[in-house]
Amino acid sequence: MADGGRGVRGSSVAVLCLLLLVALTGCGGGTDTAALRADVQRVLDRRAAALLDRDATGYAATGTRTGFDRVAEVPLAGWTYRVTGVRRTGSAVTADVDLRYRLTGYDAGALGARRTVRLARADGTWRVTADRPAPKAPRQPWDQGTVQVVRGAHSLVLGVGRTDAALRAYAGLADRAVPAVTAAWDGDWPRRVVVIVPRSLAAMAELLGSPASSYQGIAAVTTGETGAAGDAPADRIVVNPEAYGLLGTVGKQVVLTHETTHVATRAHTGAATPLWLSEGYADWVGYRGTGRAPAQVAPELARAVAEGRVPDALPADDDFRFTGDADELARAYEGGWTACRLIAEEWGEDRLDAFYRAVGAHGRRDGAVADAMRRVLGTTPEEFTLRWQDHLRTEFS
Missing domain, CATH: 3.40.30.160 (Collagenase ColT, N-terminal domain)
Incomplete structure (x- = not known):
């Protein structure tokens, strides 16, 4: 009985030691991962600094210099890496990295890109061997x-x-x-x-x-x-x-x-802005001052109207999706252009700009166009659509 008791106590001590070992190993593993991540971050920080300083030698000291040569002419105001995860296999590491960079004179904020960076250890130092887009990232x-x-x-x-x-x-x-x-x-x-x-x-x-x-x-x-x-x-x-x-x-x-x-x-284009307005306005500006006649700018819509196929409504967002029917897509863009042109001619270019901003400032799609038409143009979507259809008949019949 006494021997059995000692056996139980011995097993308990062994289990306790095992649990402690597992706990310590777990903590050690977490510490090792954190330390590895910090090591990789330091390498990438040096790499980013060398790139911004145009220091080819310093960049090469961190690993492959292919990236340095490829962006040598690009005016960079910022370039930073943030390591979000690391995985080690022997003497190699794969790091998940968020790259953020800015172009001098063009970017007020940083553009982000997800990257997969691989490093190898040699002579006690980690060096970058590859820097590629993360899976499914552009x-x-x-x-x-x-x-x-x-x-x-x-x-x-x-x-x-x-x-x-x-x-x-x-x-x-x-x-x-x-x-x-x-x-x-x-x-x-x-x-x-x-x-x-x-x-x-x-x-x-x-x-x-x-x-x-x-x-x-x-x-x-x-x-x-x-x-x-x-x-x-x-x-x-x-x-x-x-x-x-x-x-x-x-x-x-x-x-x-x-x-x-x-x-x-862009700052005035939001979820409330229909594509007929954003694309139509961009086309209106694009063709403004070119001297092109309406039938030259909107040939597919002109053909449809001449054949008696006047659109029932302004183009829907789905009409701007390329589904293989190039003529249908063209009519959507042309419909947006003619609507914006109508506003510019009948209400004035300033009102067109104000209408665009008013629609974009609306909190949601529902009611955005109707509210902006009422406040800026003094009309309703139904009245505007009828006026637009008459405009098309006048232009293209």
């Missing part, structure tokens, strides 16, 4: 090659695999777009744009994190958060060089002016 221009930079009077053009002459042509178009937008839009905006010109449609899609089929036939898009203002990063106009290259001189200018309009109106 690529950045320097992930696709060395970034070429052209500075315009009102623009910064970043290109990969493009000639200097081609990028200067984009800068020239953007520099003409900025004053054209300023002449139309009476709101405050930075009056400068960032244009990114990748190698191809596929490369454009990588930058936007979507399938290439989403942008087939679309010459350019503008990225950015609607309603963003203050310290938000500048919007990026991302060009589809394949579709853009098919346009004539006027078409290229219209596209850049259209996208620049989205940059200018």
